[in-house]
Amino acid sequence: MQLSRLDKLDDYRWQIPRHGKMRVPGILYASEALLQAMDDKVYEQVCNVATLPGIVEASHAMPDAHWGYGFPIGGVAAFDPGNEGIVSAGGVGFDISCGVRTLHTGLTPADIRGRQKALADALFNRIPAGLGSTGTIRLSNREMTAMLRGGAHWAVEQGYGTGPDLERIEEQGCMAGADPEQVSEQARRRQRDEMGTLGSGNHYLEVQRVAQIFDEELAAAYGIGLDDIKLSIHCGSRGLGHQIGTEFLKRMAKAAQQYGIALPDRELACAPIDSPVGQQYLGAMRAAINCALANRQIITHLTRQVFAELFPGTHLSLLYDVSHNTCKEEIHRVGHEQRRLYVHRKGATRAFGPSHPDLPPALRPHGQPVLIGGTMGTASYILAGGTQEQELAWHSACHGAGRSMSRRRATRLYQGRDIQQRLESRQILVRSPSLRGIAEEAPDAYKDVSEVVLAAERAGLARRVCRLEPMIVIKG
């Protein structure tokens, strides 16, 4: 991206001045180096989002932003229903409520080392991963409706996990306002045997070691110590969410035309928040959020079963569960007033700062854990949401490393088997149904996650707590 087109606000915040049909400016949170490497398409997409009706203050891009569909991945924008604001299926994306949850295991690397292979194999055998894998849970239509309404609450009621898990999940595990009636027959059908499955692409389950602590106090508050073994799960709402995403993308592209909303890019498909299509989408999308929360809850249950068998007496408690493809109704300060806004985060994580009333009491003094997925060969990070004094990008932060290379290029450059062997020589065991899938997810196909989280911290979006290195990777 050409820096000459940006106004530098400080070392980590850059503004795209309003021009053309932009209603608000764009703000990019990144270092100069990250910006220089960033695709020009991100610039274009940040500007396009800024043209949408009802957008408030600015169109934001996180440090890991890259070229997405309509919205950049790493894009954040809030819309005001009182000012003709819109909701956009393209602004949420296909994998609705894709997210990460991290669990404490109470184990140390010494506990894992002797049994690393057995644990990798057991997790790979128990957690369905990759295309064509199915879960063992089959839901009747009525059960599916209950799941879509209840999310992780429903899962816990069914025996997948326990009550204390719920307070460590956004929305306390249940997204309000879900309307299962708006979830099509096709979407339900795609989900029929996908409950408790990981999916493929960049989704994973990792056993990780805490390799570095940045903030001792925050780490202690989150229950994190150096050399702790944690477990992270990255997946979303599976076929149900994908189906809702595609159905509403087309419906909203047509609706936008009907409502006279000029779209600079069809992928920005949207409708007024208060329109029938807008409300139907919100109902279906919230149901998909619940599906994702239930899915991660079931996978957690399967993981706990594996650990109970291999490490009797361990208890895997939840640190937190975050979603990064959502539109949420939230109250934010705009100027001197509190306003109800619809915040789209596409490939971006909510990052509430200390004292936020929506955080559970145990986390409230410290801010929300922000879980950043890295690549299988590098590292993941845990951050803490913003600061109390300042609300940046509607309390949002980055979500991962962000791709820097296409899948096609990655498969040309790397062999799955080589990557697997190279990682194994570093004591990282990778299990996947597909060698090509491993090649496509090669660590070098991603940006440097350390630089991304450093930029997030320096920009004031979040504070680094610790860095985690993988020991076992189950790839879909």
Place this chain on the structure above:
Amino acid sequence: MTGHWEHFEHVADIGIRGIGPTPADAFSQAGLALTALITDPAKVQPRRGVQVKLEEQDLDYLFFDWINAIVYQMSTHHLLFTRFEVKIDGSRLQADLWGEPIDLQRHAPAVEVKGATFTELSVRQEGDQWIAQCVVDV
């Protein structure tokens, strides 16, 4: 099923493109390009058939619906397809898809396609060839 297919680059995902003498041929070839994202289409046997019927005035949207219909059939029947017999009559598409159940060992599926996107979506005629393409989300 005359014509050919190819993939094209997109940073996060990948594009599929079908090329043939008619829109129906281009749609068929794009179906093969979709399968080729997941596995080598030559490894898939045409042992089972499913039928797809769609109706949509706009040819771009018809292609979007077509790719999503294949994704839906793959996902709900756990099938991979290797032959796409497509007929397009005005706004109506009817197709027979031939393939077989996914065999994790033999097909080693690389990715799961979530759906078609509007990115680079176009159905157009260039000279005597039709081109149907879009980026898919994986």
